Amino acid sequence: xxxxxxxxxxxxxxxxxxxxxxxxxxxxxxxxxxxxxxxxxxxxxxxxxxxxxxxxxxxxxxxxxxxxxxxxxxxxxxxxxxxxxxxxxxxxxxxxxxxxxxxxxxxxxxxxxxxxxxxxxxxxxxxxxxxxxxxxxxxxxxxxxxxxxxxxxxxxxxxxxxxxxxxxxxxxxxxxxxxxxxxxxxxxxxxxxxxxxxxxxxxxxxxxxxxxxxxxxxxxxxxxxxxxxxxxxxxxxxxxxxxxxxxxxxxxxxxxxxxxxxxxxxxxxxxxxxxxxxxxxxxxxxxxxxxxxxxxxxxxxxxxxxxxxxxxxxxxxxxxxxxxxxxxxxxxxxxxxxxxxxxxxxxxxxxxxxxxxxxxxxxxxxxxxxxxxxxxxxxxxxxxxxxxxxxxxxxxxxxxxxxxxxxxxxxxxxxxxxxxxxxxxxxxxxxxxxxxxxxxx
Numbered sequence: 001x002x003x004x005x006x007x008x009x010x011x012x013x014x015x016x017x018x019x020x021x022x023x024x025x026x027x028x029x030x031x032x033x034x035x036x037x038x039x040x041x042x043x044x045x046x047x048x049x050x051x052x053x054x055x056x057x058x059x060x061x062x063x064x065x066x067x068x069x070x071x072x073x074x075x076x077x078x079x080x081x082x083x084x085x086x087x088x089x090x091x092x093x094x095x096x097x098x099x100x101x102x103x104x105x106x107x108x109x110x111x112x113x114x115x116x117x118x119x120x121x122x123x124x125x126x127x128x129x130x131x132x133x134x135x136x137x138x139x140x141x142x143x144x145x146x147x148x149x150x151x152x153x154x155x156x157x158x159x160x161x162x163x164x165x166x167x168x169x170x171x172x173x174x175x176x177x178x179x180x181x182x183x184x185x186x187x188x189x190x191x192x193x194x195x196x197x198x199x200x201x202x203x204x205x206x207x208x209x210x211x212x213x214x215x216x217x218x219x220x221x222x223x224x225x226x227x228x229x230x231x232x233x234x235x236x237x238x239x240x241x242x243x244x245x246x247x248x249x250x251x252x253x254x255x256x257x258x259x260x261x262x263x264x265x266x267x268x269x270x271x272x273x274x275x276x277x278x279x280x281x282x283x284x285x286x287x288x289x290x291x292x293x294x295x296x297x298x299x300x301x302x303x304x305x306x307x308x309x310x311x312x313x314x315x316x317x318x319x320x321x322x323x324x325x326x327x328x329x330x331x332x333x334x335x336x337x338x339x340x341x342x343x344x345x346x347x348x349x350x351x352x353x354x355x356x357x358x359x360x361x362x363x364x365x366x367x368x369x370x371x372x373x374x375x376x377x378x379x380x381x382x383x384x385x386x387x388x389x390x391x392x393x394x395x396x397x398x399x400x401x402x403x404x405x406x407x408x409x410x411x412x413x414x415x416x417x418x419x420x421x422x423x424x425x426x427x428x429x430x431x432x433x434x435x436x437x438x439x440x441x
Contacts, residue, residue: 007162010147023035027274037398039090041396045391045392046097049098049102050073055235059182063108063178066107069103070103074096077095077098105387112128115179126368135165139161140291140296141292147285177195177198180212184212184216244375246378249373253369257387263358264416264419266397268294274287298359301356301359302360304360305317309364315427315432321360324354328350328357330414330417372434
């Protein structure tokens with residue numbers, strides 16, 4: 001579902017797109033950079049709204065039906081976008097598409113966390129997130145291929161491509177199981193046992209029964225905690241501490257998702273071609289090509305934590321990632337700050353360096369922690385709130401990037417370098433390692 005982020009990064013500098021929407025043409029015209037940023041960023045407002053919607057419907061619908069609903073909404077939004085002739089319609093389409101993506105991204109990590117063994121939970125969820133980054137890479141290369149087309153298909157087809165991935169998601173999720181935790185929370189024990197048998201295929205029934213009892217015990221304990229809090233609804237429980245420290249644990253998940261966005265990743269994901277043109281000095285065609293290579297490299301780096309995150313844990317990768325990203329932003333700022341110096345190769349290497357450390361250290365960790373820290377009783381709500389936070393701060397970064405680069409130039413990258421350094425003590429002192437614990441714990 002990440003194709004939307006990659007698609008817009010490539011088409012906002014395209015000739016057919018800027019001809020159709022000249023008011024946001026800031027590369028070859030006199031378009032408004034703030035408006036351009038808003039059109040790109042408004043997608044994230046939709047994602048934020050979709051994530052908040054999941055807070056209220058995710059637990060009652062279950063993981064599967066919520067994901068299917070999100071993919072359906074995303075399909076509708078994509079149709080609105082790719083049929084746009086006016087900027088207002090494009091913006092409405094981006095909001096609707098974002099709402100669908102917000103529902104999906106709030107639900108899939110929880111669905112994964114509740115289905116897989118704790119021994120491989122990190123690997124499976126990291127694979128899912130890596131696949132999303134692969135969507136960004138596909139989008140950039142589709143953008144590059146269609147940059148040679150000199151009519152509306154140059155931007156309409158790359159946007160429309162998202163429908164394929166949404167329908168693919170619906171078809172796949174339809175034949176996959178609901179989580180045993182959701183079945184047991186609805187007192188549907190037989191269905192839960194059937195899912196656990198599928199998860200532990202070939203293992204002894206004692207393993208299945210042991211996990212069933214662990215989930216039942218955890219649900220009972222949290223229902224008891226809910227009673228001690230006056231029988232509050234899970235949505236209200238999220239904002240109450242009690243013995244389970246629900247609010248504190250939810251806050252940790254929300255905060256790490258905010259930090260993920262403030263490291264500066266969507267500065268690059270959304271605006272790589274724009275940065276290559278404005279800061280590095282490449283042509284429009286070369287910037288599209290380099291953005292394609294950058295997105296492919298970024299995807300390949302996200303494959304690394306698949307093999308190491310369950311051994312190293314979440315914290316070490318988060319900390320080393322912050323160091324690497326801070327260095328990358330400093331080098332990018334330094335090379336683009338000297339007017340007489342053409343940044344070229346060095347600035348390009350800095351962008352690749354940054355993406356490497358984000359892909360290894362920060363692409364999986366926050367999504368994992370947001371789901372793992374949340375108690376079972378409020379997992380759907382807590383994870384959805386964390387996801388809504390990531391989208392509202394993605395909106396912030398996407399909104400400020402074009403005017404920031406236009407007005408303060410290289411200093412934009414210094415801001416993100418400082419933020420990366422500032423997050424190091426926060427992760428070190430406040431985020432415990434939980435990767436080795438089973439989901440009920």
